Amino acid sequence: MTFKDLEIIEPILKALSAEGYTHPTPIQEQSIPMLLNRNDLLGCAQTGTGKTAAFAIPILQHLFLDHKSTSNNQRKIRALIITPTRELAIQISDSFTAYGKFTGIKNTVIFGGVKQGQQTDALRRGVDVLVATPGRLLDLMNQGYISLKDVEYFVLDEADHMLDMGFIHDIKKIIAKLPTKRQSLFFSATMPADIVDLSRKILGNPQRVTVKPEQATAEKVEQAVYFVSKKSKPKLLVHLLETEAVESTLIFSRTKHGADKIVRFLEKADISAAAIHGNKSQGARQRALGEFKSGETGVLVATDIAARGIDIDELSLVINYDLPNIPETYVHRIGRTGRASASGIAISFCDAEERAFLRDIQKLIDQKIPVVTEHPFLVDGIDGTPIDEEKPKNARSQKSGNDGGRNNSWKNRKPAAKKQR
Numbered sequence: 001m002t003f004k005d006l007e008i009i010e011p012i013l014k015a016l017s018a019e020g021y022t023h024p025t026p027i028q029e030q031s032i033p034m035l036l037n038r039n040d041l042l043g044c045a046q047t048g049t050g051k052t053a054a055f056a057i058p059i060l061q062h063l064f065l066d067h068k069s070t071s072n073n074q075r076k077i078r079a080l081i082i083t084p085t086r087e088l089a090i091q092i093s094d095s096f097t098a099y100g101k102f103t104g105i106k107n108t109v110i111f112g113g114v115k116q117g118q119q120t121d122a123l124r125r126g127v128d129v130l131v132a133t134p135g136r137l138l139d140l141m142n143q144g145y146i147s148l149k150d151v152e153y154f155v156l157d158e159a160d161h162m163l164d165m166g167f168i169h170d171i172k173k174i175i176a177k178l179p180t181k182r183q184s185l186f187f188s189a190t191m192p193a194d195i196v197d198l199s200r201k202i203l204g205n206p207q208r209v210t211v212k213p214e215q216a217t218a219e220k221v222e223q224a225v226y227f228v229s230k231k232s233k234p235k236l237l238v239h240l241l242e243t244e245a246v247e248s249t250l251i252f253s254r255t256k257h258g259a260d261k262i263v264r265f266l267e268k269a270d271i272s273a274a275a276i277h278g279n280k281s282q283g284a285r286q287r288a289l290g291e292f293k294s295g296e297t298g299v300l301v302a303t304d305i306a307a308r309g310i311d312i313d314e315l316s317l318v319i320n321y322d323l324p325n326i327p328e329t330y331v332h333r334i335g336r337t338g339r340a341s342a343s344g345i346a347i348s349f350c351d352a353e354e355r356a357f358l359r360d361i362q363k364l365i366d367q368k369i370p371v372v373t374e375h376p377f378l379v380d381g382i383d384g385t386p387i388d389e390e391k392p393k394n395a396r397s398q399k400s401g402n403d404g405g406r407n408n409s410w411k412n413r414k415p416a417a418k419k420q421r
């Protein structure tokens with residue numbers, strides 16, 4: 001199944017291809033036809049499944065095909081997406097921008113905690129799609145900056161988070177202002193009774209789509225965590241790359257600056273590596289990726305955003321140099337390995353400050369990640385005290401409970417010693 005098979009129009013296909021999307025994810029495959037048929041939708045899915053594109057693509061397509069407004073100041077808000085957090089709102093708005101870049105459809109994003117001036121300026125210039133958090137939306141509605149009377153497409157995203165965050169009254173006030181004739185989409189990762197109740201208030205006679213989180217990916221990939229101090233991470237990375245025989249390694253860094261730093265110390269250690277991130281020109285990114293794919297460079301260092309469009313089947317190893325603070329990001333990252341061969345290896349470095357992230361990740365994937373206890377830069381598992389200087393003769397066991405003695409098992413799969421250049 002391709003996006004073309006889903007009868008998506010050319011300007012959007014072109015944008016998806018520019019994003020590096022080759023095939024629709026399961027939620028996209030199921031939802032896009034229903035939404036293009038103008039059904040309401042109740043989606044049981046969480047972030048990480050590709051649900052943003054699942055709703056953004058059909059909305060953009062509808063808006064494009066009956067393009068009513070031509071000049072900016074005639075644009076009316078015809079699609080409204082509400083989502084609980086600023087981060088999600090920005091991500092969704094970025095997705096509309098990316099998928100809609102050849103459609104001429106304009107979107108903007110509003111959220112609280114910042115001055116409203118830039119947001120009201122953007123609204124005044126005219127938008128077709130508004131992505132908002134509930135509080136700021138109501139605030140700007142009350143001030144007269146926003147009218148919802150032209151909304152034809154309404155998305156309530158992460159409904160369970162919304163209720164957890166106490167947004168129920170705001171949501172009810174917003175719904176009351178929407179035209180009754182509209183297409184409505186409702187997404188929630190979980191469906192307890194109060195969420196089902198709320199969905200009934202919003203949806204007509206919805207189609208239903210349920211997509212399991214990407215746990216399956218996490219189950220397929222062999223994972224390991226190294227407890228290491230922040231200071232020793234560079235040494236541990238060089239040590240692993242020098243001792244493990246892997247052909248292609250993708251290293252994730254939380255920041256662009258961090259990615260550059262990693263490349264610099266790897267080069268000092270005579271390991272050829274390249275970084276791709278938002279500060280690099282498109283040309284430099286393409287070049288780095290090309291060299292990585294051809295095997296010329298064995299190590300690619302990427303930020304999460306830059307890695308989105310990367311499509312490489314032969315990755316043998318993913319290293320999380322930093323653990324992500326959003327657990328779903330971990331699943332995306334490790335899903336980069338083990339695609340073609342159906343098994344891959346994902347190693348994570350975890351310093352004292354990242355222990356909480358590790359806990360969240362393990363909760364999401366419902367697995368304990370085995371801890372590697374045999375390495376020269378081990379830190380105390382309980383309080384994170386570095387014991388970098390010298391490895392104790394009998395490194396304490398930090399078995400992670402239910403790993404059934406699989407510690408270090410990934411290390412036994414391949415002979416060591418090939419250096420990456």
Ligand code: AMP
Nearest residue numbers: 021023024025047048049050051052053
């Ligand atoms: P979401 O669940 O909407 O937050 O999407 C999760 C991630 O998957 C985002 O980084 C998207 O850019 C990416 N993504 C969404 N759809 C696809 C696709 N069809 N192919 C590849 N990546 C995708």
